[in-house]
Amino acid sequence: MELRCKTIFAAVCMSAMFWAGAARAQDAVANPGRDVVMSKCFQCHTDSIFRDQRQERRGWEAAIYRMIGRGGLYTPEEIKLMADYLGTAFGPDANPAAGAK
Numbered sequence: 001m002e003l004r005c006k007t008i009f010a011a012v013c014m015s016a017m018f019w020a021g022a023a024r025a026q027d028a029v030a031n032p033g034r035d036v037v038m039s040k041c042f043q044c045h046t047d048s049i050f051r052d053q054r055q056e057r058r059g060w061e062a063a064i065y066r067m068i069g070r071g072g073l074y075t076p077e078e079i080k081l082m083a084d085y086l087g088t089a090f091g092p093d094a095n096p097a098a099g100a101k
Contacts, residue, residue, distance in 0.1 A: 033085025036078050041067075050090045057087025 037050075055063070061083035068074060074082070088094065 031085050031089065033081035033083075034089070036081050037085055040072070040074060040078065040082070050086060051096070054090060054092045054094070055087070056091055057083050060086035060090070 041050075053059075053063070061079065064072070064074065064079050064082055
């Protein structure tokens with residue numbers, strides 16, 4: 001009986017790990033701007049700058065254009081993706097825990 005309980009528990013744990021991995025993969029697909037932010041912004045900034053600012057999309061877009069003025073090289077598509085992502089994940093109404101992903 002004890003072996004059966006351990007087997008069931010192990011199966012439940014493995015299932016939970018599978019679903020957690022699938023959820024993380026879905027988050028990356030759902031936020032294509034996240035990859036751009038990670039590759040472009042994290043060259044100079046840490047994640048605290050995003051968590052502390054909490055701006056709307058237009059505010060993030062303005063910040064991106066300020067970075068262009070300081071030498072940042074972004075395509076119009078990257079600017080849109082980054083501003084959309086940051087406005088959603090790190091906007092004033094965003095759940096603080098959601099932005100930490």
